[in-house]
Amino acid sequence: xxxxxxACAAAAPxxxxxxxxxxxxxxxxxxxxxxxxxxxxxxxxxTIKAPPELAKFKTDYWISIQGVxxxxxxxxxxxxxxxxxxxxxxxxxxxxxxxxxxxxxxxxVTNSFLNGVTSANSKYFHMNVLHCNxxxxxxxxxxxxxxxxxxxxxxxxxxTGLNITNSIIKAGDDCISFGDGSKNVxxxxxxxxxxxxxxxxxxxxxxxxxxxxxxxxxxxxxxxTDNGVRIKSWPSSPPNTxxxxxFEDIIMQKVGNPILIDQEYCPWNACKKGSPxxxxxxxxxxxxxxxxxxxxxxIRLICSSAFPCDTVELADINLxxxxxxxxxxxxxxxxxxxxxGAVVPPACPAAKPKLI
Numbered sequence: 001x002x003x004x005x006x007a008c009a010a011a012a013p014x015x016x017x018x019x020x021x022x023x024x025x026x027x028x029x030x031x032x033x034x035x036x037x038x039x040x041x042x043x044x045x046x047t048i049k050a051p052p053e054l055a056k057f058k059t060d061y062w063i064s065i066q067g068v069x070x071x072x073x074x075x076x077x078x079x080x081x082x083x084x085x086x087x088x089x090x091x092x093x094x095x096x097x098x099x100x101x102x103x104x105x106x107x108x109v110t111n112s113f114l115n116g117v118t119s120a121n122s123k124y125f126h127m128n129v130l131h132c133n134x135x136x137x138x139x140x141x142x143x144x145x146x147x148x149x150x151x152x153x154x155x156x157x158x159x160t161g162l163n164i165t166n167s168i169i170k171a172g173d174d175c176i177s178f179g180d181g182s183k184n185v186x187x188x189x190x191x192x193x194x195x196x197x198x199x200x201x202x203x204x205x206x207x208x209x210x211x212x213x214x215x216x217x218x219x220x221x222x223x224x225t226d227n228g229v230r231i232k233s234w235p236s237s238p239p240n241t242x243x244x245x246x247f248e249d250i251i252m253q254k255v256g257n258p259i260l261i262d263q264e265y266c267p268w269n270a271c272k273k274g275s276p277x278x279x280x281x282x283x284x285x286x287x288x289x290x291x292x293x294x295x296x297x298x299i300r301l302i303c304s305s306a307f308p309c310d311t312v313e314l315a316d317i318n319l320x321x322x323x324x325x326x327x328x329x330x331x332x333x334x335x336x337x338x339x340x341g342a343v344v345p346p347a348c349p350a351a352k353p354k355l356i
Contacts, residue, residue, distance in 0.1 A: 001029070008035035008068075018076060020045030027051070027101065028059045033068035043076025044116065052081040054088070054098065054123065061105040061128070071112040078103055082123035086148045086172070100124040100150070106132050115139055125152045126171070130179075134161040141168050146194035146224075148172030153195065156182050158210060164190060171195040175225070180240070181210030186218075193223035197255070199230040200245055202265050204237025204279045212242040221251045224294075228258035229286065232265035233279035233304070243282040252291030254322045259286050261312075261335070263304045276306040285313040287340075292322035299330035299347050301337065308334040314347050315340035 007014035014037065025048050031041075050062045062080060065071065080103045085091060091098035103122035106112075108131045118141040119126040126142045129135070142153040153169040156162060157179030163186045169175040175192035178185065178200045192198060198217055203209060222228050229247040233240075252258040261284075263277040281303065298319040303309035314337050321328040332348035339347060 004031045007039050008033060011036050013038040013040075015040040015042050018043040018046040018048065022047045022049065024049050024051070027057050027062045029063045031063075031065045031068070033066065035068055038070035038072070039068065040072040040074060041076070042074050044074060046075070047077040047079060049079045050081050050103075050123075052084055054085050054091070054100070057099065057101045059101060060099050061102045063103065064105045064107070065109055066107040068108075068112070069110050071109050073114045073117050075116045077118040077120055079120045080122035082121045082144070082148065082151070085123040086151075102126075102128045104128070106130070108132065110134055112136075113138070117141075118143065120144070121148070122151050124150055125155050127154045129154060129156050129162065130158055132159050132162065135159075136163040136165070137167065139166050140164065142175070143170050144172050145170070146172055152177050155179060156185060158182070160184050162186070163188075169195060174199045178212060178215060180212060182212050182215065184214040186216045187220065188218045190220045191223070192220065193225045195225050197222060197225045197227035197230050199227070199232060200242060201232040203233040203242060204240055204277055205234045207238045209238065209240050211240060213244050215245045217247045217250070219249045221253070222255045222258075223253040224255070226256045227260055228252050228255045229289075230257065230260040230262065231281060231284065232262045233277045234271050235264055235266060235277050236271060236275045237277045237279055239278040241280045241282065245281075245283070246285045246287070247289065248285070248287040250289040252289065252293065252319060254292050254294045256293070256295045257297070257300055258291070258293050258319050259289060259299045259301075259317070261301045261303060261309065264302055277304040278307060279304065280307040281309045281312070283311045284309065285315065286317065287313070287315040290318045293319050293328050294322050296321055296323070296325055296329055297331050298328035298345055301330070301332045301335050301348065303334035305334050312337040313340060314338070314343050317343040317347070319344060
């Protein structure tokens with residue numbers, strides 16, 4: 001922390017070096033800006049470990065970097081040692097009272113670059129990236145087993161301009177999730193699995209959420225994930241929009257729900273299903289998606305009855321059923337997608353409005 005404060009106060013670009021080795025770092029670690037010049041954290045060859053005991057955390061994060069422009073993070077393994085926390089039933093249900101920490105929280109970190117950073121065994125989300133405009137994450141590794149609870153890989157929200165490339169994400173929840181206000185985000189050459197896939201949303205749970213606009217997920221591979229590419233919103237939601245969302249050149253390997261729009265998303269029955277979602281989905285495309293589905297319904301497009309999906313395209317899809325029980329099928333409601341090229345299984349053969 002002393003090194004960070006000195007480097008942040010320097011008039012010339014400076015670096016904080018964490019030498020190769022293994023270190024225990026007690027929470028919380030707060031690296032706050034603004035800094036006077038560009039700053040780098042170099043941790044190649046270093047492993048930084050959090051205490052395994054949840055009781056030692058009084059904040060909802062372990063490492064926080066906030067209000068820094070032109071940050072570079074290079075290398076380093078940040079090990080949250082979350083194994084005991086994942087097993088704690090009282091921390092991971094709808095009535096949980098535990099304060100579970102995010103591994104790395106980036107807030108208002110702008111014009112920045114993370115390269116070769118690894119987040120392992122987080123107790124909760126691995127990376128929470130909020131208000132981080134014009135930032136790039138490259139060769140990031142996220143590593144937790146499939147049974148690690150609520151360990152989303154990278155959660156994104158309320159930012160404009162983010163690239164995530166050439167990364168490997170193994171999580172117990174969404175590999176990448178987009179919260180409200182996500183704009184102009186490009187995901188390319190990411191492998192996901194295990195995990196719950198890449199999800200836009202869930203949207204519409206809270207009032208005053210910001211629109212989502214401009215999401216591109218391209219040239220990615222999903223292996224054994226619970227879902228593939230997914231857009232989800234809550235019933236009875238406040239009005240909002242999500243537009244210009246595109247998934248292209250995707251390989252699915254034994255993936256549940258490879259292509260999914262779910263505007264009736266309601267885990268743990270924690271919502272009111274009496275009225276439909278008011279999140280309007282517009283200009284969405286699923287193109288060049290191939291592989292195998294572990295579930296019979298490979299294409300499931302369930303849109304809002306109040307605000308049916310508008311301008312959705314399915315192009316060059318080939319998804320087969322990897323399990324027993326005949327060919328893959330599709331299921332649709334409140335949507336009339338544009339079909340381009342061959343789409344297997346046939347999409348929305350009888351798309352009828354569905355009332356909720």
